[in-house]
Amino acid sequence: EKGGYDHFMYKEIMEQPEALANAMRGRVHADEGTVKLGGLEDVMKQLEAADRIVICACGTSWHAGLVGEYLIERFARIPVEVEYASEFRYRDPILNENDVVLVISQSGETADTLAAVRQAKEAGVLALGVVNAVGSTIARETDAGVYLHAGPEIGVASTKAFTAQVTVLAQIALLLGKTRGVLSDADLKENLEALAKIPTQIREVLEQQAEKIEAIAREMRLAQNALYLGRGVNFPVALEGALKLKEISYIHAEGYPAAEMKHGPIALIDRFMPVLFVATREATYDKVVSNIEEVVARGGSVIAITDTGNRGLDDLAEHVIEVPKTSDAFEPLLTVIPFQLLSYHVAVMRGCDVDMPRNLAKSVTVE
Numbered sequence: 248e249k250g251g252y253d254h255f256m257y258k259e260i261m262e263q264p265e266a267l268a269n270a271m272r273g274r275v276h277a278d279e280g281t282v283k284l285g286g287l288e289d290v291m292k293q294l295e296a297a298d299r300i301v302i303c304a305c306g307t308s309w310h311a312g313l314v315g316e317y318l319i320e321r322f323a324r325i326p327v328e329v330e331y332a333s334e335f336r337y338r339d340p341i342l343n344e345n346d347v348v349l350v351i352s353q354s355g356e357t358a359d360t361l362a363a364v365r366q367a368k369e370a371g372v373l374a375l376g377v378v379n380a381v382g383s384t385i386a387r388e389t390d391a392g393v394y395l396h397a398g399p400e401i402g403v404a405s406t407k408a409f410t411a412q413v414t415v416l417a418q419i420a421l422l423l424g425k426t427r428g429v430l431s432d433a434d435l436k437e438n439l440e441a442l443a444k445i446p447t448q449i450r451e452v453l454e455q456q457a458e459k460i461e462a463i464a465r466e467m468r469l470a471q472n473a474l475y476l477g478r479g480v481n482f483p484v485a486l487e488g489a490l491k492l493k494e495i496s497y498i499h500a501e502g503y504p505a506a507e508m509k510h511g512p513i514a515l516i517d518r519f520m521p522v523l524f525v526a527t528r529e530a531t532y533d534k535v536v537s538n539i540e541e542v543v544a545r546g547g548s549v550i551a552i553t554d555t556g557n558r559g560l561d562d563l564a565e566h567v568i569e570v571p572k573t574s575d576a577f578e579p580l581l582t583v584i585p586f587q588l589l590s591y592h593v594a595v596m597r598g599c600d601v602d603m604p605r606n607l608a609k610s611v612t613v614e
């Protein structure tokens with residue numbers, strides 16, 4: 248049942264190429280330059296005309312929501328807000344007729360996320376779901392939605408659900424970009440081609456970086472704290488990297504937007520705390536490099552994820568992990584992979600129960 252692996256989490260990390268191909272099957276037609284989401288067809292007119300999309304979720308699904316915010320605003324130019332479902336339900340949220348609530352949940356059973364669906368429906372607002380578990384309560388109670396088709400996720404630490412959620416949100420963003428006339432046919436096709444390549448590129452990361460990541464884990468396993476930094480669409484990846492590490496290895500970790508470092512976290516830096524950067528060569532690369540220099544100047548040890556072939560960090564970072572180049576909007580799908588593997592190996596080396604970390608349940612059906 249674990250596919251020959253020791254843990255479900257590892258199996259699910261390794262399954263991502265296939266899970267993402269399934270999340271795109273019959274939907275992404277890169278050769279034709281079209282994207283079809285059958286589950287949204289009936290509500291497309293309303294969704295297209297939304298004044299605002301409010302995304303509600305918890306944990307890793309909330310991180311996927313933050314990536315979704317970036318993708319929907321960038322490709323479709325609809326304002327998006329991302330809320331913790333647990334906060335949303337208690338703040339008497341302002342919902343207007345033309346708002347749409349979009350919830351994201353792997354299990355489809357998370358109590359706070361379900362409450363957000365009910366709140367949306369009570370306010371008479373369209374409630375959509377991006378859910379993995381077929382026939383789950385959230386899938387049944389939402390007005391419409393898109394399934395991940397990522398297959399069952401058993402490990403408490405969410406891995407393939409995160410990348411499948413981002414893949415589905417990317418498809419929603421591209422579809423809306425097209426129907427709202429923001430994206431040209433050429434831009435749409437180019438982005439669909441980039442998305443279609445992701446499963447193969449994830450496989451490359453899994454194969455080519457595995458050994459290096461295990462070696463880094465060996466060094467990191469004794470750390471007591473870790474800092475994860477990224478910018479733009481990779482900021483949620485920093486949050487997700489930190490969550491993955493803390494929940495299964497019990498090492499305290501925090502994620503921040505890289506530029507926020509000097510507003511506080513920089514005080515923590517010493518040679519015992521690994522600082523993990525997502526530093527791909529996109530718009531803010533030079534600024535991220537300055538942040539890396541600041542950490543190194545304070546004796547910190549840097550682990551950087553960058554795009555293949557970038558030798559610019561070799562003299563600065565202790566370790567450089569390379570992921571293939573993709574459209575910068577889809578980078579989280581590749582940059583998160585080393586963080587998943589790293590947490591897994593660190594946790595195993597520390598003797599932790601990776602699939603069933605202490606105090607945690609796979610689905611949180613109580614508040």
Ligand code: M6R
Binds near residue numbers: 306404
């Ligand atoms: O099933 P859901 O996606 O609604 O679950 C949300 C969170 O409970 C979940 O992502 C949690 O944070 C994971 N343990 C993270 O790995």
